[in-house]
Amino acid sequence: MSMFDDAMSVTMSGLKAQATRLRVITENIANVDTPGFHRKMIPFTVEPSKSGLIDQVEVGDVELDRSELVEIHDPGHPLADENGYYQGSNVSLIIEIADAREAQRSYEANLKMYEQTKQMTSGLMDLLRR
Amino acid sequence: MDVRSLYAAQQYSALKPAFEAESLAGEATSGPSLQDGVKEAVGNFTDVLNKSEEFAEIGFKGEADPHALVEALTKSELAVETVVAVRNKVVEAYQEILRMPV
Numbered sequence: 001m002s003m004f005d006d007a008m009s010v011t012m013s014g015l016k017a018q019a020t021r022l023r024v025i026t027e028n029i030a031n032v033d034t035p036g037f038h039r040k041m042i043p044f045t046v047e048p049s050k051s052g053l054i055d056q057v058e059v060g061d062v063e064l065d066r067s068e069l070v071e072i073h074d075p076g077h078p079l080a081d082e083n084g085y086y087q088g089s090n091v092s093l094i095i096e097i098a099d100a101r102e103a104q105r106s107y108e109a110n111l112k113m114y115e116q117t118k119q120m121t122s123g124l125m126d127l128l129r130r
Numbered sequence: 131m132d133v134r135s136l137y138a139a140q141q142y143s144a145l146k147p148a149f150e151a152e153s154l155a156g157e158a159t160s161g162p163s164l165q166d167g168v169k170e171a172v173g174n175f176t177d178v179l180n181k182s183e184e185f186a187e188i189g190f191k192g193e194a195d196p197h198a199l200v201e202a203l204t205k206s207e208l209a210v211e212t213v214v215a216v217r218n219k220v221v222e223a224y225q226e227i228l229r230m231p232v
Contacts, residue, residue, distance in 0.1 A: 005205060012201045019197070114204075121208050128215040 004121045006054040011114045013056035017044055018107040020059045025100045028091045035079055037089035039065040039096075065090060175209050182206035 024040050031037040040062050047058035067090050075084035182202040188194040 004208070008201055008205065012197050016195075016197045118204060118208070122211065125208075125211050125215050128219055 004117055007117045008114065010054050010056055011110050011117065013047075013058070014110040015107060015114075017057045017059050018103050018110065021103045022100060022107075024062065025096050025103065029093065029096050029100075031089055032091045032093060032096075034089050036069065036087055037091065038069070039067075039089070039091045041065055175213055178202075178206050178209045 021042060021044075024042050028039050041064075042062055043060040045058050045060050047056045049055050069087040069090050071085045072088045073084050074080055074086065077086050079086040182205065185194060185199045185202040189199050
């Protein structure tokens with residue numbers, strides 16, 4: 001049973017990582033118009049396992065994308081400086097939506113793996129019923 | 131006839147210690163390996179069930195990590211399936227022996 005348990009734990013960690021990724025993406029999209037907002041990114045790292053030979057996926061600390069904030073020209077805005085510019089956020093909707101789609105595909109792939117592991121285990125137990 | 135039934139009774143009593151050594155109730159004469167294996171398997175099984183029950187309680191109350199909850203429940207479901215299959219096999223073997231003509 002331990003190899004099936006390991007497979008399930010790894011799949012679970014993958015699902016968790018993709019769900020966290022989606023959470024960060026939705027935060028970025030929600031803040032697309034917030035002045036001074038830097039886009040957040042999360043790195044995935046491999047967590048060496050304590051027991052068994054399978055390493056799990058771990059989500060690292062949230063990092064900020066330090067690229068330049070876009071300058072928006074709007075003299076009527078309360079934060080505008082003397083030239084009428086204020087800094088928006090550096091979130092690009094196209095990039096975020098593409099990232100969200102990738103996260104969904106990875107999540108579905110992990111779900112498929114989970115179902116397959118479960119089916120294999122049940123099939124093995126079925127052998128005893130004959 | 132009498133000699134044959136006596137001979138059969140002797141054969142059955144000769145088989146009795148072999149059956150006892152393989153049974154799962156204490157004082158095994160076949161050595162510690164089978165008994166310890168069974169104890170460990172039963173221990174793991176109860177651990178899995180307890181863990182999934184804990185997660186289910188936390189889930190009812192409020193914020194439970196849904197992935198960990200699903201993982202614990204699936205593992206407990208598979209563990210129960212395993213134990214039931216093993217139990218069925220043991221009971222079937224026992225009934226097979228009971229059915230043997232005297």
